[in-house]
Amino acid sequence: MTDTAELLRKANDLNSPNYAPAPIIFDRGQGVRLFDTEGKEYLDFVAGIAVCALGHAHPTLTDALRDQAGRLLHVSNLFYTAEQIALMEALVEQSFADRVFFCNSGAEANEAAIKLARRYQKVVAGRADKSGIVTMTHSFHGRTLAAITATGQPKYHEGFEPLVPGFSYVPFNDLDALRQAVGRDTAAVMVEPVQGEGGVRPADAAYLKAVREICDKHGALLIFDEVQTGVGRTGSLFAYQHYGVTPDIMSLAKGLGGGVPLGATLASEKAWAGWTRGSHASTFGGNPLATRAGHTVLEVIARDGLLENARARGERLQAGLRRLAERFEVITEVRGLGLMIGAECKGDAASTIATAARDEGLLINTAGGNTLRFVPPLIITDADVDEALERLERAIEKVAS
Numbered sequence: 001m002t003d004t005a006e007l008l009r010k011a012n013d014l015n016s017p018n019y020a021p022a023p024i025i026f027d028r029g030q031g032v033r034l035f036d037t038e039g040k041e042y043l044d045f046v047a048g049i050a051v052c053a054l055g056h057a058h059p060t061l062t063d064a065l066r067d068q069a070g071r072l073l074h075v076s077n078l079f080y081t082a083e084q085i086a087l088m089e090a091l092v093e094q095s096f097a098d099r100v101f102f103c104n105s106g107a108e109a110n111e112a113a114i115k116l117a118r119r120y121q122k123v124v125a126g127r128a129d130k131s132g133i134v135t136m137t138h139s140f141h142g143r144t145l146a147a148i149t150a151t152g153q154p155k156y157h158e159g160f161e162p163l164v165p166g167f168s169y170v171p172f173n174d175l176d177a178l179r180q181a182v183g184r185d186t187a188a189v190m191v192e193p194v195q196g197e198g199g200v201r202p203a204d205a206a207y208l209k210a211v212r213e214i215c216d217k218h219g220a221l222l223i224f225d226e227v228q229t230g231v232g233r234t235g236s237l238f239a240y241q242h243y244g245v246t247p248d249i250m251s252l253a254k255g256l257g258g259g260v261p262l263g264a265t266l267a268s269e270k271a272w273a274g275w276t277r278g279s280h281a282s283t284f285g286g287n288p289l290a291t292r293a294g295h296t297v298l299e300v301i302a303r304d305g306l307l308e309n310a311r312a313r314g315e316r317l318q319a320g321l322r323r324l325a326e327r328f329e330v331i332t333e334v335r336g337l338g339l340m341i342g343a344e345c346k347g348d349a350a351s352t353i354a355t356a357a358r359d360e361g362l363l364i365n366t367a368g369g370n371t372l373r374f375v376p377p378l379i380i381t382d383a384d385v386d387e388a389l390e391r392l393e394r395a396i397e398k399v400a401s
């Protein structure tokens with residue numbers, strides 16, 4: 001028998017102090033559901049923070065990983081594997097990109113994107129001084145030093161200064177501010193098509209189109225951080241396709257490996273022109289286990305119509321949340337795209353509601369401080385959505401009615 005209390009005590013003593021996990025130990029998952037060591041069942045609308053695109057223990061992914069683990073786990077980037085080539089080919093075929101760099105996380109994918117943009121300006125455009133990176137307030141790009149510098153939220157910078165030079169920030173969805181900030185010295189503009197951690201805020205369609213135009217006017221590259229929005233989350237394979245605005249560089253991670261750590265930086269041939277042998281590297285990046293996972297995730301998304309599913313189930317979830325917003329005035333706004341949905345709450349009610357929802361067997365988390373974030377697996381059914389809404393309703397009745 002697992003002694004949950006004893007395990008939690010150990011975890012508190014041993015875990016690094018930057019996390020504050022809920023007092024739950026998960027034991028197994030099945031589809032959209034997780035089960036803890038006490039046998040309690042939860043509907044998982046966190047999905048490992050928008051990672052488990054196929055849910056838990058998906059039979060196709062599980063079989064592929066079992067097979068791969070028994071054959072070949074890792075060889076390094078001194079050599080190729082068929083799995084890596086297959087995923088590069090699938091990503092290039094299904095996106096604007098011409099080439100792919102693999103890494104292990106979103107922060108690393110953004111780090112590579114920033115290095116790619118700066119190197120392009122220096123080596124290809126011949127502009128060593130054109131190194132500025134403009135990003136948005138309330139953005140989130142990860143926790144490496146360049147990625148936190150890119151992150152337009154001062155709370156993530158505190159205590160880690162000096163930051164990486166050359167970054168500036170403009171309010172999201174504010175075109176005038178961007179026009180003023182981008183100029184001769186701008187290497188790239190970096191933006192999430194839908195801000196995730198900042199509170200699930202979709203970019204305005206006209207805004208993203210104009211961002212592209214401003215970049216072109218000043219010879220700056222456009223980087224889309226699709227770490228959270230990518231791989232079907234918003235109901236198109238990549239959010240840029242929904243907006244009809246093509247970046248030069250795109251970062252991916254989260255859903256790409258379906259739970260196996262995998263990040264990728266994709267870019268057009270033009271943007272890659274600055275990188276030569278040795279410009280960048282990652283020991284684990286693109287290993288056969290991770291890329292087999294990534295390729296399987298893309299195959300299952302196409303085979304099972306999961307983009308259409310994300311759109312339809314996302315609409316149902318948004319409609320249900322709007323009904324709750326009519327009944328409970330604590331919910332002030334519902335917004336999102338596909339299965340990336342936020343419900344903004346009054347004051348600091350969001351975290352109280354998220355905790356109450358957990359007690360009711362629904363896992364959700366907060367983003368932007370006051371917004372409930374719903375990022376369930378792309379495989380969810382109407383019944384899962386309805387059950388989640390019932391559990392949420394009970395939670396709100398308890399704490400905020």
Ligand SMILES: Cc1ncc(COP(=O)(O)O)c(C=O)c1O
Pocket residue numbers: 049104105106107108110140141142143192196197225226227228229253254
């Ligand atoms: C848009 C975006 N970019 C980058 C990251 C960082 O990803 P990782 O935690 O895998 O480094 C995140 C993580 O939440 C994210 O949402």
